[in-house]
Amino acid sequence: MHLAVDISLRQGGFTLNASIDCWSSALGVFGPSGSGKSTLIRVIAGLAKPDSGYLELDGDVLFDSENRIWVPPHLRGIGVVFQDARLFPHWSTEKNLRAGMTLETTGMFSFEHIVKLLELQPLLKRSVNDLSGGEKQRVALGRALLAHPRLLLMDEPVSGLDAKLKEQILPFLARVHRELHLPCILVSHDLPDILRLTDRLVLVRDGMVCGQNTLEGLVTQRGAFDMMRRSGLMSFVSLEVDGEPVRAGVRPDEIMLANRPVEGLSARYRKPGVIVRLIDHGPTILCLIDTDEERLMADITPDAVRELGLKEGSPVWCFFKAGAVHSFD
């Protein structure tokens, strides 16, 4: 997917100035509430018209204020999953799912495929008004997919849901992207939610895009790093817990480093790795560590770096306390 955005939109007292150029197939838009993330999504979908600028998706110009080009939302082929599922209350679940299906757009995936992927079979005959929040969101996701969009936008698809329901949706989002090869943009104020789908990020604050890069590129930038650390920056680690493989998230300050496999520590899990980068962020230093399976981020003090003699290329052992491991899947 190639998305090029350079737009300006004034809405009441709020101004959005966004400039994005992205070639990735999955993109996370991250920023605090009220930063303009949703407005950005509405602009891309065609639900809001910018005052000026330019918008292009895979070579199609969707908006160009200079040449007076404006493609209305129903002709853009961009699907949206909203925070509030927005199912049509006068239709059954099945009819909602089929709402965007047309004869021309069969292909990539069938109705049966989506029903199976999102585990919707038991819901088909039920009224959408009787579905739970998580079920509604799954139906909304299926409905958007069955319209066969070329790009799927997801605007805070799990923010209204509690932690348990979130776990019903997030794995599906990753699955959709992985199995259907559909370009996705996920908008969230919750960084870990985004990181589970993609590490390619756009940071939005006060109506401005204040950073766009991979997670690794962004952690080297002081402002972006601070913003992300406040919002739950974490790296993902594969561990074996009670003989079972588990994928888990750990925050940078929850990883301890040692230069040898220390015995008799209370931290239950450990992994060897190699330091690939040390990034000085004032009081602490952010350590990027490559293990066999993943790249980890750990906070460490300058004193410890000196005492342990750590430098780029040094082998280290990473220790995780059991309580710090936030397991997923």
Added chain:
Amino acid sequence: MKSISPAEWTALLLSAKVAFGAVAAVTLPGVLLGWLLARKNFYGKVLVESLVYAPLVMPPVVTGYLLLVLCGRNGPVGGWLGRTFGWQLIFTWQGAALASAVMALPLMVRSVRLAVELVDRRLEEAASVLGYSPWRIFLNITLPLARSGIFAGLLLAFARSLGEFGATITFAGNIQGVTQTLPLAIYSALQMPGGEAAAARLSVLSLLLSLMALGFSEWLARRAKTGRSTHAPCR
């Protein structure tokens, strides 16, 4: 009390015919105008609004008079209809239906407008990103979700037509068997010496017709409510 005379039957049937004719005439413009006023901002909106709602606040006789000027034999609309199609509205039951429709339109528009305003615009947005054109959104999302308001508007229009007097008598006249609806027949009966009994009978008929309309609308409303989850309107 004497039984209902053939002339009274005629008035009853004519009333029903005029009311149904008025409802038929008012449906499409009422729905479109209600939607337009609820959803769109355009140049001259206040003027359209004022014209639609005017019969609600003007004396009905004035509305009838304006219709006479516009649609009479020598009026711009009436003259054109006569020359082109050989149609005549004045002194016909179609004319009575038109007068009733004009009087009923503001009630219909108001009801539709309120119902459309209550339809969640976010659902219309959701439909547009599923590939629905504005016209498909209107037919498949907005109208079905506003349908109880549309039914209510149609009923109001029907009831208003049954009771219409001033505009009808001014524009279509009071011709027995042609334009003399129940209210006009009651008025005529009361003008005649000894017509009180006939007036009473006609009033009872009028009341029955109104109650039937009310019952029908209740039935429709109940069906719309219970059918909400299982019954899906066709696409």
